[in-house]
Amino acid sequence: MKIAVVGTGYVGLVTGTCFAEVGIDVTCIDIDQRKIDNLCQGVLPIYEPGLEEMVTRNVDKGRLHFSTELAGAVQDCDVAFIAVGTPPGEDGSADLQYVLAVARGIGEHLSSYSVIVTKSTVPVGTAAKVRAEIEKALAKRGESIEFDVASNPEFLKEGAAIDDFLKPDRIVVGVSSERAEEVMTKLYKPFLLNGHPIIFMDIPSAEMTKYAANAMLATKISFMNDVANLCEIMGADVNMVRRGIGSDARIGTKFIYPGIGYGGSCFPKDVKALIRTAHENGYDMQVLRAVESVNDDQKSVLFNKVSKHFSGKLKGLKIALWGLSFKPKTDDMREAPSLVIIEKLLVAGCTVSAYDPVAMKEAEHLLGSSIAYAKDEFDALIDADALLVVTEWPEFRVPNFAVVSRLMKQKVIFDGRNIYDARELKELGFAYHCIGIQTTHPEPAFAAKARL
Template sequence: MDILVIGTGYVGLVTGVCFAEVGHNVVCLDIDEEKIEKLNQGIVSIYEPGLQKLTKKNLNSGNLTFTTDYKKATEQTEVAFICVPTPSQDDGSANLEYLNKALDSFAEALDGYKLIIIKSTVPPGTSKHVETHLQNKLNSIGKGYEFDVVSNPEFLREGCAIHDCMNPDRIIVGCEKASIKTVIHNLYRPFGIKDDNILFMDHCSSEMTKYAANAMLATRISFMNELSGLCEKLGANIESIRKGIGSDSRIGSQFLYAGAGFGGSCFPKDIRALRAKAKHSNYKTPMLDAVEATNENQKKLIAKKIHSYFEKNGGVKGKTIAVWGISFKPNTDDIREAPSLDLIHELEAQGAVLRVYDPAAMDNAKSHLGSLRSITFCQDEYHAAEGADAIALITEWNHFKVTNLDEILSKMKGNALFDGRNQFCTNEMSKKGFNYFAIGIPKITI
């Protein structure tokens, strides 16, 4: 099929490339001219494992093209996926301005019937808004074309987005017309998904499913983070508890890791948007409120631990702290709402000297944090550890698990390691000579 993907970011580019990979003809469109110019040369400016190779392959085979030209792109396609951002507004609600602008440009370029598929995460009820907005725009410019709107939220995870897109567990589709269901089957069948795993429902439920999934996963994380604090008080070990409850098939083992809090471009904003939508509907959400509040506290935890560690030793001011990991999770360069940023800003405010390193997110880190007074962007974790009074590990890159910790310790001035992702064994770290602080794990002093 001929497909247009509007918005060529983490979701749109992966979607476009994967649809091209299974044999559809794909045009990816973005308003960012520099991005499209690079993509036309096969250069992907985000870090996502496998994406660069697959982009080049499909660009060369002719299945995939990139453009900024709505008119040209719209002429060639029958189905348009919308993958533009839906960031938070000040009141937490989703900002639909990017969506509205994309619809306006699309309407101006329209030359006949189209199927519009919304992949962006949008609040329940937005498909109706899209129908009205597009219809009003078409009326205002005197175009009488028909269209259909389908909700098809995206569930890919950054860091394994190609795998997720090529092997979907299920496809959620808000659509009630039989003829369109056939089109959806034709779009997704090449991925080998069973027809039964394409779940059709009404538009509002489809949109809500996306928020429900993210809210559920975030709830599990905040739940474990809350328990980890209690574990520290009571002397229990959150890692043992994770394994203990995760092996119960009713609970399952995923998203039960205590840590320095969740971040990224989805969980925080989607919880805010769902809370805002509920508030707008005069409905109370004490659980969602608590998930967000717990996470806000959790993101401050490592800074608090560092503060109390240095309290009796002249304070944080002037201390050198190495920060390992900036991205909000491993295998991505995405630093949107990353817990590392909260930590870095807090330590900087307290007068620390910062040495930061991330295996993939250094460019984003430099553009976001470059103006800070006392920050050094390091070449690797060894460089970051040089002269450090303490290390804070915030992103659980596998990379850090194979680091030579003896060499790290020899480069440090102090010996404290604050592990925001419980990556190391408490016993072993103490034996090596680290003053090791994990989350929800009793401290061992040898």
């Protein structure tokens, strides 16, 4: 098969590369000539574990190609994926201008039957708009070429995207014809050999499935953060609560870890878009509005703890940050809690020294010279009045606390991801604050037994 993937961002690049990995001829298209030149040289625009090696391997094998020429890629291709960005507009709705521009371009160059697939996260009804744009372009050419439009939402976790694509929990495809279903079944056959299910449905349901999935996961996160805040007030231990409810199979253990809010390219954007879609159709998504509100507030929780600990006297303090990306194993800082925390610290008169294993370049792009960029996690701690753990990178989990203690001016740690043991740090002489536990109060005598 021959496929085209328009857009070489996170979704498009992972999609194209993984299809090439199973032997399909793939051309990835982007209008950014510099990005394409870099990709041809093995320089990727994103960080994703294992992706660089896979890109290089498939380019060398002649299965993966990069180009700015849409015409050559679309002509005679079996499937064309639209995988460009759908950024939120000022009102929270998804901006479809790039998706529809690609659809017009495909209509201008389509030469034979093809399935045009929206891979971008798009609102219900987008496939119909894509079809209309292609038909309009074909009519302008005076051509009558058969094509189908399908919806194939992605469910990739940043940091584990390759495994998610090659070993999917499920593949969701929205189609409106048997012919399109046959083409998509053939395309995904290599991924079905190990029993991974493909679920065919109507196109509007497929479009809704993506938003509903992300909204549910965002809801679990905000719910647990709300519970964590109440636990802290009431003297309960959110870690115990999490274990207690996570053992219920109806709830499960995933996405119920308390923290400082979700970020990234999907959850914030998709929650906003679903709220907006409902509003435009006369319905109020009350639960999701609360989810969004809780998440916005949660991003300030760590700063509020810092302010309380230092009695509001933050001017002149040096604060060390461990972690800048919104989650580990990615350099993505879109909607990252670190950005909110840093902004509040700077406004309060603090100086900030930060370290992240892979997001330093992205941070410099976003923050410029407003903060200091450390060469490693320990460099960030030199003469710091407090350490804020913002992203739970593996290398932060078991640091040498003797070195931490020696480097810092004041032994104060604010753990936004609950990765340390409060009792251990107190014994080492640290003032320790985390999420959902009254760390300033003595633990009950039975607490150690409860951990077993």
